[in-house]
Amino acid sequence: MKLLSGTPLTGVVVFFGFAVILVGTVHGETVPSRLLGDWSLDLSTGEPAWMRVEEQSGKPVVLLRIYVGSLGPFRDVDVVDGRVKFDMVKKSKGKRVSTTSVNVGLVNGELDGVMVRTHAERESDRVTFTGTKISVMPADRPDLSKVQFGHPIALFNGKDLTGWVTHEPDKTNGWSVVDGVLQNNTPKTDFSATGDHANLKTQESFEDFWLHLEFLVESQRNSGVYLRGMYEAQVVDRDSRMQGIQGVGAIFGEIAPSKNAGRAGGEWQTYDITLVDRHVTVELNGQKVIDNEPISRPTAGAIQTNPDEPGPIYLQGDHTNVSYRNLYLAPVISKE
Secondary structure (H helix, E strand, O other): OOOOOOOOOOOOEEOOOOEEEEOOOOOOOOHHHOOOOOEEEEEEOOOOOEEEEEEEEOEEEEEEEOOEOOOOEOOOEEEEEEEEEEEEEEEEEOOOEEEEEEEEEEEEEEEEEEEEEOOOOOOOEEEEEEEEOOOOOOOOOOOHHHHHHHOOEEOOOOOOOOOOOEEEOOEEEOOEOOOOOOEEEEOOOOOOOOOOOOOOEOOEEEEEEEEEHHHHOOOOEEEEEEOOOOOOEEEEEOOOOOOOHHHHEEOOOOOOOOOOOOOOOOOOEEEEEEOOOOEEEEEEEEEEEEEEEOOOOOOOOOOOOOOOOEEEEEEEOOOOOOOEEEEEEEEEEOOO
16 A cells, blocks of 8 residues: 555554554654644634644644534644645544545635545535634733723623524524523433534623623533633533533633532522633632633634634523523723
C-alpha cells in the first residue's frame, strides 16, 4: 500500500480485507502560521462550530467542535500544499457510524474548508465552511477590583416571556411563566445531549457582565445556563450523577468547581457569575467555587463561538424540567 504523502500513519487500516499496521507518524510540512490559532467557523449547515489549530512538538494538532459533537485533539493530521487534513471518526458500540474528512486552509488570506461526511448507512454529504480568526486570550487575569458594573437589569419580568425567544422555532416550546417563575416542562428524563424541546435565549446580546439567577432542578435532572451563548454553567443537584467538571458549579467540561456547594434536588439554588475578559468567577449558593479562571474555548452545545462578539443568555430546554427566577444582569462599563 503506497501512501500518497510518502509518510506512514500510526494505526491499523483494513484494506481489501487485510489488516495493515502503519507506524511512525512523520509530517513533511508545517502548518502555515496564519492558520494557527482559534477560529469561529461558519458552516454551510448553519451549525455552530469552533476550531483550534496548533503545533505540539513540531506536529500539527487540531481541536474541532461542531455544536455538541467532536473536539479531539486530532493528532493524525497531514499538511499538504499548506492545507490541513484529518479525519473525525464517530463510533457507537464499537462500530463506525460516520467518518468526517476535514480539509482546511487559506485562500487569499481567508479561511476555506470542506468536510465530507461518509455515513455507514446513507449517502455522504459535503459541508463547506469559512471562519473568523479569534483574538488571542488575554495574558493576564482581569483585576476585578477595578471593574465597574452598570445598574442591574431584569432579564425576566416575572409575568411573561418578553425579551426571550426560543432558539429552535421548529421544536416544541415547553417554556411558560407560572406564579412568577420561568418554567420548562418536558417529558425528557435522561441526560442525553439534545431533545425535541426548544432552548430559550434572550433577544438582547451582552459582552462582559455579572449575572445573578436562581434555579430549581429536581433530583437527577439537568439544564444549563450559557454565558453569551458560549460557556455553560451546569445546572444539576448536588447529588447528581454528574460531578466535578460536569457537576453543579462547573463550567461544563472545562472548569471544575473547587467544591460541591450545591443543594439537594427540589431546592432553589443561586448562581452569581462574573465574566470579564474570558475569565469567569462563579459563586454557587454564596460560596465561591471558581475564582477568575480563564475559559479558552466554547463548551459543548454553544450556539455562539466567537468570544470577540457579544452573545445572549441561553437556557437549556431540550434537557429536563427546570425552573428559573430572579434573573438579573449588570453589564461591565469600565475595567479601569
